[in-house]
Amino acid sequence: MRHKAQLPLQTMNLIVGFMVWVILSSLLSFIIEDISITQQQAAWVTAIPVVLGSLLRIPIGYYTNRLGARMIFIISFIILLPPVYFISIADSFVDLIIGGLFIGIGGAVFSVGVTSLPKYYPKEKHGLVNGIYGVGNLGTAITAFMAPVIASQIGWSLTVQLYLILLAVFILANVFMGDKQEPKVNTPILEQIKGVYKNEKLWLFCLFYFITFGSFVAFTVYLPNFLVANFELDKVDAGMRTAGFIAVATFLRPVGGYLADRFQPLVLLMGVFLSLTVAATLLSFAPSIALYTVGCLTIAAGAGLGNGVIFKLVPMYFNKQAGIVNGIVAAMGGLGGFFPPLILATLYDITGHYAIGFMALSQVALVSFILVVWMYYHDRLIIADQVMKSTPLGMLVTDPTGKIIRVNPAFQELTGYQEDEAIGKNPNILSSGRQKADFYKDMWFEIKENGFWQGEIWNKRKDQQEFLEWLTIHAIKNDAGEIIQYAGIFSDVTKHKRK
Numbered sequence: 001m002r003h004k005a006q007l008p009l010q011t012m013n014l015i016v017g018f019m020v021w022v023i024l025s026s027l028l029s030f031i032i033e034d035i036s037i038t039q040q041q042a043a044w045v046t047a048i049p050v051v052l053g054s055l056l057r058i059p060i061g062y063y064t065n066r067l068g069a070r071m072i073f074i075i076s077f078i079i080l081l082p083p084v085y086f087i088s089i090a091d092s093f094v095d096l097i098i099g100g101l102f103i104g105i106g107g108a109v110f111s112v113g114v115t116s117l118p119k120y121y122p123k124e125k126h127g128l129v130n131g132i133y134g135v136g137n138l139g140t141a142i143t144a145f146m147a148p149v150i151a152s153q154i155g156w157s158l159t160v161q162l163y164l165i166l167l168a169v170f171i172l173a174n175v176f177m178g179d180k181q182e183p184k185v186n187t188p189i190l191e192q193i194k195g196v197y198k199n200e201k202l203w204l205f206c207l208f209y210f211i212t213f214g215s216f217v218a219f220t221v222y223l224p225n226f227l228v229a230n231f232e233l234d235k236v237d238a239g240m241r242t243a244g245f246i247a248v249a250t251f252l253r254p255v256g257g258y259l260a261d262r263f264q265p266l267v268l269l270m271g272v273f274l275s276l277t278v279a280a281t282l283l284s285f286a287p288s289i290a291l292y293t294v295g296c297l298t299i300a301a302g303a304g305l306g307n308g309v310i311f312k313l314v315p316m317y318f319n320k321q322a323g324i325v326n327g328i329v330a331a332m333g334g335l336g337g338f339f340p341p342l343i344l345a346t347l348y349d350i351t352g353h354y355a356i357g358f359m360a361l362s363q364v365a366l367v368s369f370i371l372v373v374w375m376y377y378h379d380r381l382i383i384a385d386q387v388m389k390s391t392p393l394g395m396l397v398t399d400p401t402g403k404i405i406r407v408n409p410a411f412q413e414l415t416g417y418q419e420d421e422a423i424g425k426n427p428n429i430l431s432s433g434r435q436k437a438d439f440y441k442d443m444w445f446e447i448k449e450n451g452f453w454q455g456e457i458w459n460k461r462k463d464q465q466e467f468l469e470w471l472t473i474h475a476i477k478n479d480a481g482e483i484i485q486y487a488g489i490f491s492d493v494t495k496h497k498r499k
Helices: 002-021 023-034 039-055 057-067 069-088 095-102 110-120 123-154 157-177 191-192 200-229 235-262 266-282 289-317 322-336 337-353 355-390 409-415 437-448 494-498
Strands: 396-398 404-407 452-460 466-477 483-492
Touching: 002 023, 002 057, 002 069, 002 157, 002 266, 023 039, 023 069, 023 095, 023 123, 023 157, 023 200, 023 235, 039 057, 039 095, 039 200, 039 337, 057 069, 057 110, 057 322, 069 110, 069 157, 069 452, 095 494, 110 289, 123 157, 123 200, 123 289, 123 466, 157 337, 157 355, 200 235, 200 266, 200 289, 200 322, 200 337, 200 355, 235 289, 266 289, 289 322, 322 355, 337 355, 337 483, 396 409, 404 466, 437 452, 437 466
Parallel strands: none
Antiparallel strands: 396 404, 396 483, 452 466, 466 483
16 A cells, blocks of 8 residues: 555655745746846856756665665755755845755755656556656646745745745655655665766767756746746736646656657657757747747647656666666756756847747757657667577578678578678579579569569588578668668578478
């Protein structure tokens, strides 16, 4: 029963952590009425919480494996109490920076669930489970919507202090409902990092999550103040619109995980990055509030689906090192939310608009799309290569002129010819001489007409021993219909024929 409680409990923990994480960005329009800061300083105040919330995801993912989710959530929420109170009594830019740095822990707890929860479910449900846990992003929407409403009634300082009560409640919830018996993994962190850092897929996933989760975080912290300053919206209205952005991204995250459990995740990711490319391009033209809303919601949808898909891919490729890889990928995603607000603010100071920043996002998303396409076809080639190496059937591939360009281990075992002896030769090195010219003439006529030939043929090994093989020859064509290769697959049926 306690095991079944972990998914809802940890999802609620993440909601609380993310609620705390975005206190400053959600209340900034109120705070700047009491604390005088520049536009550039405001960008730093909203970006700083992302730093610790990103970098701590790596050790938190690691220590979740060692100590369990229950202990990590309890410790994290206890540590959050002092900085939350400190922010509530802040009266300077420095105070906001110091408090903001430490409330980043609220965003770092993301690594806990993606490391812990897959232990309770079979692999075919990991995408959906991580997607449901990712609904914890809703915490940012709750704060973005509720905090301004409450602050307009009781002030931003008392609003921040209410979060102390919320943290205390969930500290107790984890004490009594957390799983003390969660399986632990005690592999040293350096050993885990050494096992994955050379794998290019780790860094590709980092880039992909940098874009999807980074765009989600960046828009979450940037929208409230931007909508007020650029479109002169009411602060509560800006908060509600930001909450809508967050809600779309959050609720589509489990949808992305669910779809990734059932369809090819990389194909889904291609669609995600194409949509981000188009939406960011639209935003770069500084459209009206209506088109701006369309662009933002498209980015929300792409970010939400992409976040769900990526955390299905991680355990697929890193089953044994999922904890540390989840931490690294999650950290890169968090950092993806740190830089854009600062870059946008700097570009605005220089150019007076945000067009270059949004265009940069569109181009990075386009590059990511190209990399996903490469990864998809690269994986297919690897699978084909593994099949060729592991099959007991002899296989050879020739160019259109008939020269052998590749053989597999089974070919070498069945014929006696090693790879270097076969490459560059014609398959007639195996000819036994039993088949007459008309036999080969009919064979090639059938290949030309039907694209393949299949039948029995007598061939000869390197040691001159004849054997009967069942042979299939396929003509491999390109999109223009031109033959670019021939592939032969055969097995020795001599013993079977004699019986």
